Amino acid sequence: MTKTQYNSEIEVQAKYWLWRIEQGLSQQERQAFVAWVNQDNKHHLALHKYSPSIKMSKFLAEFNGLFPLEKKHSNNTQKLFKHLSLAASVIFFSMLTSEIFLNKSLFSFFQQTSSAIVYQQFSTKTGEQASFSLPDGSLVHLNTNSLLTLSFSDNHRQLNLVKGEALFDVAKDKSRPFSVTSGQQSFTALGTIFNVQKNDNNHLELIVTEGRVLIADSNEPLIELTQQIANTVQFPERNNIVTAGEKTVIVNKIQLPKNKISPLALSQELAWQKGMLIFDGESLATALDEISRYTDIRFTIQDQALAKIKVAGYFKAGDVETLLDSISNNFDLTYTQTNNNNVLITKAIHSATLGPTTSSTL
Template sequence: MSNVHQFTSKDLILETACNWISAIDRGLSKDEKEQFTLWMMQSNAHQDALYELAHLWDEISVLNELSNLFPHRNSKQPKKRWLVSTSIAASLFAALMVCSYLLINLENGYSQQLAKVNYTKIYKTKVGEQATYALPDGTIVQLNTNSLLEVAYSKGRRQLLLNRGEGRFNVAKDASRPFSVMAGNKSFTALGTVFNVQRNTSSDLELVVTEGKVMITDPSVAVDASDFKAYQSADKNADKIRQINANIVASGEKAVIEQSITKPITQLSIDDVERDLAWQNGMLVFNGEPLSDALNEVSRYTSTRFKLSSEELASIKVAGVFKAGDVAGLLESLHTNFAINHERQGKHTVTLTQNTKS
């Protein structure tokens, strides 16, 4: 349960790589060699960062900046040559040391460990953009507007992190590598599944399952292949599910999580499913929502923001089908059906008022 993959930003990877090059240059202790080996075998991105920085090492301006940002850990052995013309020799030495350690790792059988990390990538969409991606295992991911997804596949697990936005996951079956999507402070594990996760905030999430089942847990619960079949066949009342405080959501059901608390699972009608997932066809469907809620949803797909002139206007119930991002069409429909007028204030703000004339 402790080998959950940690998602690391590029900036943090580069910072760590700088620290390792500095440490290699002054000499690694036995413990540091082990830590360096483990860090290098975690991801190809770690190796790429080391090589990139090694190539930059002979740029004296970069070298000086690195020496300021990442000073030597061992102050008893200062290296004056960082700031002098012998920096090129230092760069070659550091690069050779990096290569030497990589070769040692391979000779000691670490190549097999490195091979466990099969795939890592970041996918993202802009405001108003939707995109579909095929992952190496055959899983299809469709991202909604303004979404950010990190993917990390290893030999024993497929883990994804939805940093923001919304995604639909058509999961390729592979019992040897469980598939989990982490969003906010929840983890959604596919049990042979097509499902949709919407992240509103870190503690407010929505899950809609359209095929199979999904198990909701805390992110600290890592599902291994040995556990997968038991979870897959378990129902929501099984002891194994209760032990990890999990919830099971089946096809045609929806889970709403508010303030980190999973509300009672609800059964959806076909119309409910079509409305919740209309974005996958580039559409928005409203069926009696308050105008304020409908406009908040519209705003996810555009830079336009709406100001309502009154609480009465905000509470008007609206219904209809709109193309995501089509602000002009929405405003025209509001004017035609509800006598709601609009006025643009600046480039991205629209004020709405209701015509009360008889």
């Protein structure tokens, strides 16, 4: 593992712990959290970097010594760390300092050391899709450039879609709600297959293909979430209950009205599972934004008139050259590779003697 990869993994782990703190830690998790913080000063700094949004939570008051205002720690602070982590460090020390642990996921390690709580992490690279079986028998399909963490306990199946897009085929277990948090929202399955896409922290999309999904705040306590699930029987038409064949979008924590989605539109939305992208009247700018999710190449359109051109067709995800050749031939455009990862799209310039210009090859 390179230094960059190691630092990136630390940041992911820090964000995961901050999310788990907001959800509420068990005693086992508290011990593991303290041990993780004291394993490496970089862990401590990563928490300091990403913790401002939850500094005021009541739980962190118990660990306020772990979140100093300065990066350099006084002797008193270091003594406090030692007192907080003494018991946990005795248990975890040998594993935490070993090369084996440093090359394994934090979540895989906890999966092996805790019988009550299971931790896992799943991810895909840009242009990659993958399917995984979860410990409860549920299935998850991850789209390009996605990261999903899992924390299963005896009474709650919790997942966090850190980035990207995932489809969940949920195994039924009424005694353990299945909740996916993303940004500031949670999506709880009620016997369901559903798709969540996180465009950014303030823009989420939910599509339900089977059953129902309850939308709630990500920090909703389990007891209140359970009550809301019970209320879905009495109030099935509420806007925060999305049923099969419906899509909803959440922008800045505001859920927009639910929309019925046709089987054809549903196939288009979920074509990524088969490695395909389907466009049917989207603007060129929108199509290129979608293509960009599957490649490192970025596109620049010369003017707004070109950006509004409507496109349609079936394309293999990541097949940039076929898409560009298609729009070049059908819309009288040309494209030029300006550097390794940038493509400029312009209107084709015609010559009376030489004919249309040809597009460059990626």
